[in-house]
Amino acid sequence: xGEVNFNNVVKRFDDGTVAVSDLNFSIEEGEFLVLVGPSGCxxxxxxxxxxxxxxxxxxEITIDGEVVNGLTPRERDIAMVFQTYALYPHMTVExxxxxxxRMARVDPEEKKxxxxxxxNILGMENLLGRYPRELSGGQRQRVAMGRAIVRSxxxxxxxxxxxxxxxxxxxxxxxxxxxxxxxLGTTTLYVTHDQVEAMTLGDRVAVMHDxxxxxxxxxxRLYQAPETVFVAGFIGxxxxxxxxxxxxxxxxALVAKFGSFALPIDPGSIEKYPNVREHVGRDxxxxxxxxxFFIASGDLPENKLVKAKVDFVEMLGAEALIYLPTDAxxxxxxxxxxxxxxxxxxxxxxxxxxTLVARIAPKTVPSHGEMVNIAxxxxxxxFFDIDTxxxxx
Amino acid sequence: MLWLxxxxxxxxxxxxxxISLSVSFKQPAMVFADPGLIPxxxxxxxxxxxLERPGFQKALWNxxxxxxxxxxITLLVGVPAxxxxxRFRFRGRHLLLLFSLLPMLAPKVGLMFPLFLLxxxxxAFDSRLFLIFVFTGMLLPLAVWLLVGFFQAIPRELxxxxxxxxxxxxxxxxxxxxxxxIPALITVAVLAFREAWNExxxxxxxxxxxxxxxxxxxxxxxxxxxxxxDFPIQNAFALLTIxxxxxxxxRIERYVAEGLLSGAVK
Numbered sequence: 001x002g003e004v005n006f007n008n009v010v011k012r013f014d015d016g017t018v019a020v021s022d023l024n025f026s027i028e029e030g031e032f033l034v035l036v037g038p039s040g041c042x043x044x045x046x047x048x049x050x051x052x053x054x055x056x057x058x059x060e061i062t063i064d065g066e067v068v069n070g071l072t073p074r075e076r077d078i079a080m081v082f083q084t085y086a087l088y089p090h091m092t093v094e095x096x097x098x099x100x101x102r103m104a105r106v107d108p109e110e111k112k113x114x115x116x117x118x119x120n121i122l123g124m125e126n127l128l129g130r131y132p133r134e135l136s137g138g139q140r141q142r143v144a145m146g147r148a149i150v151r152s153x154x155x156x157x158x159x160x161x162x163x164x165x166x167x168x169x170x171x172x173x174x175x176x177x178x179x180x181x182x183x184l185g186t187t188t189l190y191v192t193h194d195q196v197e198a199m200t201l202g203d204r205v206a207v208m209h210d211x212x213x214x215x216x217x218x219x220x221r222l223y224q225a226p227e228t229v230f231v232a233g234f235i236g237x238x239x240x241x242x243x244x245x246x247x248x249x250x251x252x253a254l255v256a257k258f259g260s261f262a263l264p265i266d267p268g269s270i271e272k273y274p275n276v277r278e279h280v281g282r283d284x285x286x287x288x289x290x291x292x293f294f295i296a297s298g299d300l301p302e303n304k305l306v307k308a309k310v311d312f313v314e315m316l317g318a319e320a321l322i323y324l325p326t327d328a329x330x331x332x333x334x335x336x337x338x339x340x341x342x343x344x345x346x347x348x349x350x351x352x353x354x355t356l357v358a359r360i361a362p363k364t365v366p367s368h369g370e371m372v373n374i375a376x377x378x379x380x381x382x383f384f385d386i387d388t389x390x391x392x393x
Numbered sequence: 394m395l396w397l398x399x400x401x402x403x404x405x406x407x408x409x410x411x412i413s414l415s416v417s418f419k420q421p422a423m424v425f426a427d428p429g430l431i432p433x434x435x436x437x438x439x440x441x442x443x444l445e446r447p448g449f450q451k452a453l454w455n456x457x458x459x460x461x462x463x464x465x466i467t468l469l470v471g472v473p474a475x476x477x478x479x480r481f482r483f484r485g486r487h488l489l490l491l492f493s494l495l496p497m498l499a500p501k502v503g504l505m506f507p508l509f510l511l512x513x514x515x516x517a518f519d520s521r522l523f524l525i526f527v528f529t530g531m532l533l534p535l536a537v538w539l540l541v542g543f544f545q546a547i548p549r550e551l552x553x554x555x556x557x558x559x560x561x562x563x564x565x566x567x568x569x570x571x572x573x574x575i576p577a578l579i580t581v582a583v584l585a586f587r588e589a590w591n592e593x594x595x596x597x598x599x600x601x602x603x604x605x606x607x608x609x610x611x612x613x614x615x616x617x618x619x620x621x622x623d624f625p626i627q628n629a630f631a632l633l634t635i636x637x638x639x640x641x642x643x644r645i646e647r648y649v650a651e652g653l654l655s656g657a658v659k
Contacts, residue, residue, distance in 0.1 A: 053553050073556040086554035090572045099568075103559035147558065157557075 002154040002187030003029045003064055004050060010058035011045050011211075019045040020211045023059070027155075030185045032178075034202035036192055037234070038334065042211040044159055047191045051080050051157050063154060074103070079148035080157040083164060085140045087132040093119075093143050094128040100151045118146045121180070138169045145177070149184060156181070156188040162197065174200060195235055199223070207231050209334065225272065229389040232287045232382055233333030238321060243328040243354040244386065245286035247279045256286050256381065258354070259328030261306050263288075268379025275392035276383050284392065285331050287382030290321065293358035295366070296375040305373045310366050311355065320365045322358050322372070330354040337389030417628035424624045439625035443633055451603050452611035456590055456634075459521055459607055463528035463589040464582050467536050470529070471581065472574075475540030476566065480552075490541070497534045505598040512599050519601045527595060532585045539584075543577035544570070579648045583641065590638060608634045 004027040011020040020042040027033045035043040048054035050061055052073035060067045068076050079100070087096050094115055095102075101111040119125050122142045132140055141161065148156055161177070162170045178201055181188050192198055198205045199219040206216040207230070215227040226232035232240045245258035247265070254265040254276065263286075270276055276284070296305050308324035329351040358374055366372045383392040416424055418435040427433050443449050477483075478490055508527060509518070517523035547570060555565040571578075593609040600606050606614075612630050616622070 051553075051557055053556065073553075074559040074561065078557065080554070080557045082550050082554060084548065084550050086548065086550035088551060088554075088569055099555075099560075100558040103555075103564060147554075151559075 001029065001064060003027065004155060004187065004189065005062040005065075006046070006059070007062070008059035009046070009049065009056060009061060011042070011049060011054065012057045018211055020049070023211075023213055025206060025213060025216050027187055027189055030187055032181050032188045032190065032201060032203045034190045034192060034198040034205045035208060036195060036198035036205055037208035037214075039193055041208040043191045043193075043208050046208070047157050047159055047189055050076075050155070050189060051078060052076050077153050078155045078157055079151055079153040080159065081144045081148050081161040083160040085132075085144040085161075085164075087140060087143055087147075089132055091131075092128065093124070093130050093132075093135070093146075096132070096143055097146045097150050100147060104151065114150050115146075118150045121149070121183075122146050122176075137165050138173060141165060141173055142176075145180065149180070149186075152184075152186075154187065156186050156190075158188065158190045160192055161190075163192070163194070177201065195237065199235070207234060209234075225391070226287075226382065227391050229285050229287070229331065229333035229337055229384045231333075232384065236289065238290050238357050238359065240287045240289055240382065241354060241356050242285055242287050242331040242333060243326070244283055244331060244351075245328070246283055247276060247281065247383075249280050254280065255303075256284075256383075258286055259326050261308075261326060261328065262303070263306065263376055263381065264304055264378060265381060266378035269381040269383075272379075273381075273383040273392045279383075279392060283386045285384040285386055285389070287384065288356070288376060289380060289382075290357045290359040292377040292380045293356075293360065293374050294377075295360055295364045296373040300373075300375055304375055304378070306356075306376070307371060307373055308356065310368055310370050310372055312368055313365060315362065315365065318362065319359050320362045322360060322366065324356040324358065324372075324374075326354045326356050328354045331386075333389065413628045413631060416624050417632055419625050421623050421625055439629035440633070442626050443629045448603060448606075448611050448614070449608075449630065449633075452606050452608045455521060455605055456607040459524050459528065460586045460589045462521070462525040463532060464585040466525065466529045467532045467585045468578065468582065471533055471536035471540055472578070474533075475537045476544055476570070478537065478541045479544035480549075490537075493537050494534050496530060501594055505594060508595065509598050518599065519605050521605045524596065524599060524605065524607075527599065528589045528592065531592075531595075532588055535588075536581045536585060539581055540574070540577055543574060547573055576648045579645050583645065586641075587638060 006023045006025050009020060009023040010018070012018050023042075023046060035046060037043050045054055049056050050063075050068075052068065052071060052075075056069050060069050062068065063076060063078070088099065091099065097115045097118060098111050101114060106114070115128075116125075119128060122145060124139065124142055124146070127135065127139060127143075132143065135143065141164075144161065158177075162173055165173060174197060177190075190197075190201060199222075202219055204216060204218050205222055207214040207222065209230045215222060215231045217225075217227075222231060222235050226235065226240075229242060233242055243258050245256045248255045248257055248262075254270065255262050256265055265276065306324075308326065311323045311325050313323070314321040330353060332352075360374075384390060385392060411430060415430050415432060417439050418437070419427060419432045420434070420436060420438065423432070423434070474493075478486060512518040512520075512523050515523070551569055551573075552565050555569050556562075560568065590607075591609060592607070593613065596607050596610045597613070600610065612627070612634065615627060615630060
């Protein structure tokens with residue numbers, strides 16, 4: 001029970017804005033799928049279309065094979081947790097959680113039993129008589145969860161349920177949501193703009209940008225093998241360094257030249273991005289992860305080093321971030337390949353120069369203005385097409 | 394020192410009220426002989442005479458019927474109208490909302506004659522039902538405007554949550570919107586009731602007999618009924634007219650303030 005399918009789903013608002021274009025994916029039964037992306041990318045709209053709170057302009061959404069386009073929310077047998085929790089202010093916790101059952105005309109004894117069992121799962125037996133205004137943020141969040149689980153719906157929909165909590169509580173509730181979903185095994189579609197939530201909660205994560213699905217993959221794959229420049233720049237913190245580079249063949253060995261710098265391309269990287277070979281002599285987008293840099297020790301050959309001057313240093317305790325200005329052209333994954341870029345909204349601006357970020361162990365931190373030699377794990381380079389933004393695979 | 398202007402304001406508004414209260418407890422002959430605020434020989438004589446007048450009892454009943462009648466129909470029409478204005482996007486919504494304010498702009502005196510003619514044409518002259526409909530027409534703009542603001546302040550997510558939780562549109566309004574709107578409904582009810590209760594000119598124009606006269610009209614008639622001015626009985630009558638309103642208002646003042654505010658802020 002609870003398989004959701006998006007078939008060529010389109011959402012166009014009355015003013016002509018396309019919020020979601022041609023969305024195709026399926027959420028398997030019992031799966032925890034996270035929709036992630038920056039604000040305005042269409043993720044909440046997609047969720048609301050499943051809920052029936054937003055009309056579907058084109059294509060169809062099915063739940064368990066049944067097309068739900070024309071169904072009202074109450075006919076869809078789904079439950080939703082809202083960002084603002086949307087608890088009914090004039091009802092007690094017990095009445096709030098019992099509301100879906102009351103609407104379904106469940107027998108009062110049965111209703112009581114199911115509300116009690118939900119409160120036991122969430123550990124808030126002593127709060128049943130309270131009103132929402134008398135609860136803390138975390139407790140309200142639990143009540144909202146409780147209201148969703150009492151009915152045992154086919155699908156849970158969660159719209160940024162943690163974003164109104166403080167950082168500490170958010171981590172705690174994140175764990176609880178993961179545990180709850182595992183225990184109940186209910187298909188869940190979860191929307192967030194927070195990549196950490198996406199990576200920790202999702203069985204699979206769907207990254208959206210400008211209404212277009214960029215990549216749908218398990219979290220680890222998203223990080224290791226991004227399909228587009230946007231995903232590369234979005235997943236990971238600090239984000240991947242992205243710049244324009246030229247692939248050169250130097251005596252049989254491939255080299256990526258960016259600005260006045262160069263890194264050799266290891267066969268390991270070419271294996272992951274075989275199309276790089278066809279781009280010799282051409283420009284590509286080069287991606288480097290900050291955590292793959294390290295301060296070079298003396299025995300590395302000259303051509304494997306990047307020599308740069310440290311602009312500034314951020315000491316984070318367990319690690320340090322060093323910022324190295326370069327003369328390579330920076331590529332912004334969120335504006336260059338999106339719909340907005342194509343309509344020329346970003347045209348005419350001077351290309352920015354890349355400031356390379358490297359994440360290094362805190363033992364050997366250089367100071368401001370110092371020249372450093374840093375090296376890179378050569379098999380972890382990422383390559384994307386400069387025109388389409390897609391990975392060179 | 395900040396309380397000084399406030400104290401002056403209270404004195405200014407309370408002054409006439411206190412004089413009226415003082416006079417109502419005096420004998421007619423003592424009104425000018427005993428000019429003090431606290432009567433030397435207080436008496437309930439004026440109140441007893443008011444209560445015994447058949448005109449007062451009849452008018453009180455008429456006021457109650459017309460007051461509650463107008464307020465009931467105002468809410469019956471105003472609540473769904475305001476909800477529709479607040480929640481549904483339809484063509485001409487803004488224009489209609491503006492039009493609904495027009496009756497408030499028209500001077501009442503200008504309406505007196507047309508309404509009189511209309512009542513005669515309909516055979517509804519001197520009828521309580523006609524007054525109820527006229528008052529409802531006058532009250533609806535205020536009711537709709539107050540309620541639209543209030544309904545808009547109720548987060549849309551609550552209705553969406555109810556829809557997902559399996560409530561029909563009607564069930565959502567009944568179980569979620571209405572309970573939350575109680576402060577606003579009380580506000581509108583009190584304001585509407587007060588308008589109907591205090592209305593004078595239209596009652597003067599549209600009624601003739603004791604069967605449909607309300608308290609303000611009766612008070613007006615009393616001025617020359619006695620030949621010479623009987624100030625204590627007039628003041629007692631006036632005070633008895635406003636007492637029910639004051640009592641109701643004091644009990645629910647908290648809700649009214651809440652209602653007016655929550656409609657205004659958002």
